[in-house]
Amino acid sequence: MEPLESERRVISAAESLARTLGDNPNHTVAAAAMDTRGNIHTAVNVYHFTGGPCAELAVLGVAAASTAGPLLTMAAAGDGGRGLISPCGRCRQVMLDLQPDLLVAVPGDDGPVMRPVRQLLPDTYFFQDAAARRVVRFNKRYYEAVAAGQKTVTVRWDDPITIGPVTYVFEDHPQSPTLEGDVVAVDRYTLDTLTAEQAKMSSAADVTTLKAGLQSHYPNMPSDATVDVVTFTVRQTSS
Incomplete structure (x- = not known):
């Protein structure tokens, strides 16, 4: 998938820092990472024959x-x-274990593309004891509905979400807001037979609209794909 504006800023930060390197053979790669608050962190590699860390x-x-x-x-x-x-x-293995919901920028034929880190290591070993904090992404337009508790279900394809505590982020939102909550259920169905009841929607018309939206959002998704109906809650903060 093509980078969002916020993801392009991360790529730019890495490339800008890399352009300052070159005089010291021990530091030849720069990296940048964005957190859920929209802050961008940068660092460079430390080359050494004993196995110094990558950027x-x-x-x-x-x-x-x-x-x-x-x-x-x-x-x-x-x-x-x-x-x-x-x-x-x-690096792919470490990122998968410590930041399993990370999107990684990689070069593509027509410019940078974003890949979920799990797709960079198919069929890999997963270190469960890493106890990584999980993230669920939403389009920024859903922030108010999620925050108000009006939206409590999301349907995903090829986007594994696990039961337990999560941080909700709203991509490219100008204020980079986050919410804390819990995924309480993940139910799996095939898209072509998905009913309004299974999708926790009020009518057949609603689920038809949902399916059309999913096909638009996931253009490579087959009509008989297995999808996850994810039920979640938001923790209310005390005032």
Whole structure:
């Protein structure tokens, strides 16, 4: 998928920092990562024959030192005009374990594209003890409905969401608001047989509109795809 405006800022931050490198062979790659508050953290690699950290791992540490919490986007760029580069295998595994909902910028035929980190490591081992904080993304237009408790169900395809505590983020929202809550149920159905009751909607017309919207949002989704109906709550903060 093409980068959102906020994701392009992360790519730009990595590429800008990479352009300042080149005089020191021990620092040849820059990385940038954005947290749920819209803050962008940057770092460079530390090359050493014993296995110094890549820039992507260094920026994980920088973000942690700033108590950034879950990260949404990562990008890395090489010195010498190499531009955007893909993460190595070790970095992919670490990012998957510590930031499982991360979107990673990688070079594509027509420019940068965003990939869920899990797609960069298909069939990989997953380190469950990492206890990573999970993130659920929404379009920014849903913020008011989610915050007010009016929207409590979302239907997803090829977007694994697990039961438990989560942080809700609203992509490209100008204030970068977040909400805390819990996913309380994930029910799996096939799209072509999905009913209004299963989708927790009021009518057949509503579920027909939902299916059309899903097909538009996921253009590669087959008509008989398996989808997840995710039920969630928002925790009310005390005033």
